[in-house]
Amino acid sequence: MLMSLEISNYAIVSDLVIDWNKGMTSITGETGAGKSIAIDALSLCLGERADAHSIRPGCDKAEIAACFDVSLLPRAQNYLKEHLLESDDEECILRRVISKNGRSKNYINGASVTAAQLKELGQLLVAIHGQHAHQLLLKNDHQLELLDAYAGHEQLMKAVKHQYQQVQSITKEIAILQEEQAQLSAQKQLLEYQVAELDEFALGENEFEEIENEHSKLSHSQTIQESCQRELQALYESDDLTVLSLLQHATSQFYELSSYDPSLEAIASMLQDASVQVEEASREIRRYSNNLDQDPERLEELDTRLAKAMDLARKHQVRPEALYDLHSTLANQLNGLTANSERLQVLEIELQKAKEIYFDEADALSTSRKTASEALNSLITQSMAGLSMANGKFAIALGRKVNNKPSANGMDEIEFLVCTNPGQPMQALAKVASGGELSRISLAIQVIIAQKVTTPTLIFDEVDVGISGPTAAAVGKLLRQLGTSTQVICVTHLPQVASCGHNQFYVSKQSDGTTTHTSMQILDEHGRVNEIARLLGGDVISETTKASAKELLSFH
Template structure:
């Protein structure tokens, strides 16, 4: 619950510090005193839009600090823990702080940690639920009616399931539609690639094969020259009849070996000539084998030349080097596989879409059944509250129309309509067509009180929701709010003494001015001052013994 509110330089507030308690708190004051200022400031602290004109004149910034005491294991406590924003020393305590500047910039903190507005807005509904004085204007809107019913039914998990099924179905239909739109283009692409893959399959060039083909073609086309030159080298080195290299080295070697005795310094040269002789002999052997192996094969040359030419032509088609054909072959095969799989997926997509549609429809039907049950229960409660609120013949019905094949939405397929009759013999009609402004306000109040009782939010605020109510009806409103205060902290801005008297505690708002500056103050009233304030609400500025007596009687009735 909200235990303390600190406001500084906000609108007409210079500084305000308010302690709040369990049960029902009434905030009263004269018209124009700023009774709703605390609620407005709290709304800012909970993430409402910040504007420069919210700041008190002649100051640079405004500050609002709200302190809450949380229950162990409450949604707010769990959220703070999950966000790592809990107070380590007191995890069941939460302090929100918001500062805004005249330029409209703002900063926010949770338990001293800087946060963004999105985080404030996530936490806000777990701490406080604010019901505004104009909320009855929303009551005729179908989307608001649906939200109220779902809030009462408390089937959040089922709503999430329906929304998830809808998202799955929507995405599958979207993918199917896109695939269908792309089908013609995809089929044309597949036809081209299939032809290219078949052509490359027939050619079947292996990795590294083109380099080997090039080398083979070069060797075969130069076989005559290679044989001629290798034979010439063989003769020059070893097999020539006159002055071949081997014979010359042997002659030189023999003569130098004979001189070793005269000068051992010739030993290195002799060794090298020996090695040279062996190398020449081995080179000659290799050349002989090479020369013998050379074939003048015109057919092999023609085949090699043909394959190289085909490789070059195919490579030119794909705009790459011939050596890259195996890689592009692999890529085209993979793309063709993907295209074929896409066609197969499209053929099977109808089954997937139908399955998703069926899952959605089943979930939507279960949601509708729960809504119908909650609608019946809520209708009876609102009817009883209407009759207690000076509409003795009032009857309220929430009609839930479910059509299995209705257009799908994230909220299901139900059409919700609040229907009412306030006079005997009148048929039920749509709320907007039947209820007057005062009746609509009372019906709205009844709905707000009943649905608020279903909420896990610990603090409920009502901003003059009793507008248009008076007399015995006002007393009933006060009783409803006081009853609600048994389970929730209720803070109610009111102008009705019958409502204020039902509160467990009361705050009075006053506005003062010195002619140059205006300030709003909020005061906690003791029993004596409560009597005076209630007497003022009952009789206006003239507080008499009679109005005081009536005020004491109202307070006694509340106890």
């Protein structure tokens, strides 16, 4: 429950500290005094959109802090624990600071959080019903939200939403693949031709470089052979002087000279090594020359393959060395198109299965909604009778969506129907109910939903607009009864409603001609009599209105 609310420099409030109690608390005050300011400030503390214009004129920032007792709120405790925001005691403090630049800082138990986190936690702490709630009642999506809140089938709704997301995910993937196929279909024929041509040529990895090397060798084989023979003669095989014979002679000379100068022995050794190297090189030349192949047919084959490779390279505007990689790339693109087709077939099957599961989940949700609607019809009809609509009837019409198209909240269409006078048919709420009737029906629904959902703190901000007399008394009793199990805060202008509160605050406004201040104070028994009397008779409080006020208060 809400324990305290501190407001600083917000709107026409400079500093305000409010301690709240259990039960039903009424908030009253003069017109224009700002009876709803505390509720508006609390809404900001619960994550509603911040506005720099809400800062009190002449101030740099506004600050609101709300303290809640969460000892009996396991869902709120779990949220705090999951987000590492729990405190050492059973209290939870929400604080918001709004700066002149429009930015805000948000805190839960002293830890910095986002406004979205304030809102998530706030929904577990407080439910605020504004004076325009009855207008929302005319919207079908809001009607469905109310029915679901009463039914309490969160798991069914989560299952439907999850399966809907599965259907949407598969549908999206199918659309992407179909779009890709549409874009590439024009290229498929060309890809097939290109890949087939490169398949037929079948150039291996690094083959072009190997062909070039072999072609160069074969095309110059005659020159190589002649050079090898000529150099072999000069090095080793000539009957005249050869390189080898000259080296051998020099080696012998230097060995002889080393007997006179030992340092020359190193030269003799080097010349001997050179002789060995020349002799070895000559044997290699002879072996190479004997094995050198001059194959005109092979050379012609290489000429043809080189020419084909050069032709394909020009055709695809790449270097011949890149033909192998190009072939792989084009083949992968073509395989990708084929894989997409196969993936599409798989996805179509998956989509059909996902839809079947979705419709099963949606049917289960529809059944739960139908059961809840029957119970809600009876409760709201009974409540209407207690709100001066004795002959009123309420019914919820549920039907299947015409297009049978999946949605995140199921397959149901909803319409709130009402009959306010005997003999009239049930018709859509928007067509039949007057403003006052709509307000009463809305209040009845909100109270019934609140009892089922068991929100720890309920705030009703002038939801009794458009009612008076006995109906107002019935509304007050309804709210007081709700206050026995839930903390209820009600901003009202009706004495019949205000007198039903277990506690009552009075909001007033003071001005010194330069600045304006709003204050809020708890009323004792004497103060409540005077305030109820003011609500009954206006600014002039007479003994008669005081007596009437005491009588109203004595009923509770």
